[in-house]
Amino acid sequence: MLTIDEINNIAGVDGMQARAYTDPDIFELEMDQIFRRAWIFIGHDSQVPNSGDFIRTRMGVDEILLVRQPDSSLRVLSNNCTHRGTRLCAVAQGNTKSFVCPYHAWGFALDGVLKAVPDIESYPGSFDIKDKALHLISAARVESYRGFIFASKATAGPNLYDFLGRMTEAIDNLLDRSPDGEIVMEGGHFSVRYHGNWKLHHENANDTVHPGYVHESSVTSARQAEGGVTPQDELVDRGQTKGMMASNGLTAKDWNAIELNGLPQGHSFMGGFYKSGLLAPQQSDAAIETYREALEASHGKEKAAKILGMDRFNNLVWPNLNVNAQFHQIRVVYPVAVNETIIKGYCFRLKGAPDEIFYRAVRFLGTLVSPASMIFSDDLEIFGRVQAGLETGSLDRLDSRRGIKTDQKNGNALQSTTSSELPLRTQSKAWRHWMSPDT
Ligand code: FES
Ligand SMILES: [Fe+2]
Structure with missing residues (x-):
């Protein structure tokens, strides 16, 4: 355990120390203090709709099973057999009545209770199948907000609603x-792995200076493609892909005008930046009009306009979720090791909306976050370079002072007036909080 002085020094107000990204001991402590205690996004209701439905996923470095119970409640169970620690379930998802270990066939009920032990007669009297120590370990708290399921292994701490704070607005909007x-949640998912620390993902997602540089090649290609949206683009995707690639090429002045918000719990979000093309909020075509009419039938004209007009990008729930309500998708951060991270991207189908709206969401995810993405692959390359640079030990502390003087208070949040590094400072404050021995 680090002392409070050490924590405050590592996550200094001007920037994090490099060892927060490279020291395996700090990573281990993060898994304990953050990923086993804060609210960690686990999955969505629609992944486990029926009794016995489960997904195998991770909470930090711990493998877990999210399981729908017969009474429709949810459990988050350790995926390790209590006999000899074997990984219990090896499939990604499914439906079952019990989990049976592949090694010696100990059988566990959906709530993790040990029900069957072959050859139980040969155990001594001290062995009690009802012993709670033999049950699969259950996360202490599982809560969901409108279908978004989070878990915490700590018995105490803020409830999920308070933890999410204003980030509920992003989930509500979706x-x-x-x-x-x-x-x-539909259409499978994309998974990418990068050689870099888990914190680099959220630190980058609301960084409004990097796109013009890091994504320059795809911006240039999109601009060089002749004829704006050609008849061929029109046929393929109505120019969506080209528009997405070109959108990262705003001027510095335009990026500066995009609002950034940092919330006390470490969460942050930025204003939207698709100002033209198919993805701009005010865009219209046949599919969008059919969709808008369906939305107006449910909510009325005024509210529907307000819902569609909420123009925010990368709503970052610290430490592991990114909600892009406007494009019906999320990204989830899975730390693997101090220098290794997996990012998964998922799409949602909006019930009652035309199929084409869902296809656009899938296309968006493919363009942005697939392993073949012409955008995210740039970011992953940069994460690798940051990690490699930090691992040389030549830099003691990263700098995150940009905008520190001009950010303004807005209630209990901070708001930028420029391309501020405010989200980084917000995240490092949350890191200090959860890593502190007193939290
Ligand atoms: S390790 Fe699971 S039953 Fe033996
Ligand atoms: Fe980027």
Whole structure:
């Protein structure tokens, strides 16, 4: 355990010390203090709709099973057999009545209770199958907000609603965008792995200076493609991909004008930057009009306009979720090791919206976050370079002072007036809080 002085020094107000990204001991402490205690996003209701449905996923470095119980409640169970620690379940998802270990066939009920032990007669009297120590370990708290499921292994701490704070607005907006008020995770997911620390993802997602440089090649290609949206683009995707690539090429002045918000719990979000093309909020075509009509039928004209007009990008729930309500998708951060991270991207189908709206969300995810993405691959390359640079030990402390003097208070949040590094400072404050021995 680090002392409070050490924590405050590592996450200094002007920037994090490099060892927060390279020291395996600090990573281990983060898994304990943050990923086993704060609210960690686990999955969505629609992944486990029925009794016995489960997904195998991770909470920090711990493998877990998210399981729908017969009474429709949820459990988050350790995926390690209590006999000899074997990984219990090896499939990604499914439906079952019990979990049976592949090694010696100990059988566990959906709530993790040990129910069957072959050859139980040969155990001594001290062995009690009802012993709670033999049950699969359950996360102490599982809560969901409108279908978004989070877990914490700590018995105490803020409730999920308080933890999310204003980030509930992003989840509400995603739900509100569905004419039927229901969303379903669909279409599989993308998974990418980068050689770099987990913190680099959220630090980059609301960084409004990097796109013009890091994504320059795709901006240039999109601009060089002749004829704006050509008949061929029109046929393929109505120019969506080209528009996405070109959008990172705003001028510095325009990036400066995009608002950034940092919330006390470490969360942050930025204003939208698709100002033209198919993805701009005010865009219209046949599919969007059919969708808008369905939304207006549910919410009325005024509220529908407000819902569609909420123009925010990368709503970052610290430490591991990124909600892009406007494009019906999320990204989830999975730390693997101090210098290794997996990012997964998922899409939602809005119930009651035309199929084309879902296809656009899938296309958006493919363009932005697939392993073949012409945008995210740039970011991953940079994460690798940051990590490699920090691992040389030549830099003691990263600098995150940009905008520190001009950020303004807005209630209990901070708001930028420039391309501020405010989200980084927000995240480092949350890091200090959870890493502190007193929290
Ligand atoms: S390790 Fe699971 S039953 Fe033996
Ligand atoms: Fe980027």
